[in-house]
Amino acid sequence: MTDTRRVAPTSPTSPTPPARPDASRTQATSGTTGAAGSADAASSASASSASASSASASSAGASGRPTAATGAQLEKYTAAALASAAQVIGVYSTSFGLACRLLGPRERSQVTSIYALVRVADEIVDGAASQAGLPTAAQRTTLDELEAETLRAIDTGFSTNLIVHAFADTARATGIDARLTAPFFASMRRDLDSAPFDAAGIAEYIYGSAEVVGLMCLRSFLQQTERSDAELRMLSAGSRSLGAAFQKVNFLRDIAADRDDLGRNYFPGVNLLTMTDAEKNLLLDDMDADLDAAARALPLLPLGSRRAVATAHGLFSSLAVKLRETPARALLSTRVRVSDPEKVMIALGAALGPGAWKK
Template sequence: MSDTLYDETAAAAAASVIRAYSTSFGLATTLLGPRVRTHVRNVYALVRVADEIVDGAAEAAGVPINEQRTILDALESDTYAAIARGFSANLIVHAFARTARECGIARAHIEPFFASMRTDLDTAEHDDASHDDYVYGSAEVVGLMCLQVFVNAGSSSPRDPDPALVSGARRLGAAFQDINFLRDHADDAGRLGRDYLGVTGAVERRDQVLSRIDADLDAAAATIPLLPADCRVAVATAHGLFASLADRLHRADDVDARVRVPNPVKAAIAVRAAVAHRTLLPTRTRPSRRTPA
């Protein structure tokens, strides 16, 4: 698929979103091969814009909830139309649509995502069932979109990924989301009035969530060697960064403090991932809780 100036400008707009919003994912995407790097940035950009509609920039601008829903609906409709026609006047949507068309990102991947974003407009507390539905749409399908990119970018005919990779992508997405829920719990509860995990004042529940995260991270790590070679280092780095966050959540004395991974540790995680996966050696990117990362 040849790039026009408009296509290149759309991709640059998408890249600016990930640079501004995420140091961790921004670092990981720089480690992707050029075949997939732009596509993953395009996916991230659309996801981030939708998220800003329901709990970020739109709220800060004073946009009422009913108007947030209208804006979100319009973004979803524009996304489907752009995929069908190959063009959008919205640069971020245009970039995503080009990726979806090339890599086989289907409506079945996109609809659950927008459904979860709508949930944020009218659901403040979640039980286990609604949590699982929300996480599937907000995170697992994003992992599946990226997997479509990993498997199909540059191919003339998109194909379905290996079921083991599908499982790994879903579990990695779920782990990432639950880690973010835990580290952002104080802000979600205080600023937005949301409780995704039911961990407020419930130490045992928090420990259960962390155990689930550990299991998801371990299961996802086992599938990284199955990925195309130009994706393994980046995915292993993202896995390692979030595993380090999980380790810090395990060890946190203040459960309301927002844990972070220092930049030197991020660099070390990336180096370990590069050494391990560029030589196709197995690695355990989740640090032992007995040894601070």
């Protein structure tokens, strides 16, 4: 019998992201590294699955401390923390908020807590902190403090920061640990470095800023489910591909703001001012390959999370289509979006069955 608590393999804290298992992938002009082979994911599956199993199969973790909130006062505090996290996704993302509504209550609260921590870190390096007057050095210190507080909360089960507390409650319940949080914070830290990206650097950045977030969500989706090692590897690869696709689509959609407001170019080798339609479409070919790889893993997800992920996949697939239809020069002054009626139709299609939004 396969361990009923096994989840997708995590990755080591090495600065080089492990390759996604799809050796046939070639890379677009952006220079991001394509997936290479499945050996890395296969070799880490047993150890990480055992770690997640021990974290979620009982009420106590390896340290003997509870892995989720217990006791009336702590439960009340945790409920307030989770409600705070839900407010963050409600304010910042209609797309992910819509997809999250299709999740069951437990998965919804866990995914929103993951999103909320990611958003807080992003605001430190991309927006609110700078507008509040924090110089780069202070932003870096604040980010370091957030990472340290997150690790403390995962260890102790408590934080005075409600968003961190909500994330830690999720992490302790699902087995999320520094193997996933460290690459994430490293990528956030990279946003404070003005040096241009090269091919290896952008691959590492996408892994930490997006792919590990997909792996975190997968740990929530696969609680109390049974999957074979081969299925876990496919789900892990699909989660990473979907996270990468989301990030790359956002990069292309937001090239004007990233360049003008933040001085960034996430597409090494591409001059954003002179980008041609052919270059843009080559970038989109890479994104479509990620979306296709993610779609192949969808049927392996539990039904509730499958519908939610299908909604998110459909929303970003629609964005990719719109980006392909938009002239490259227009992206310097236009932010492509999916209309609210379109979002509703995509969600309805996903609720009726995975892939229905394509019909």
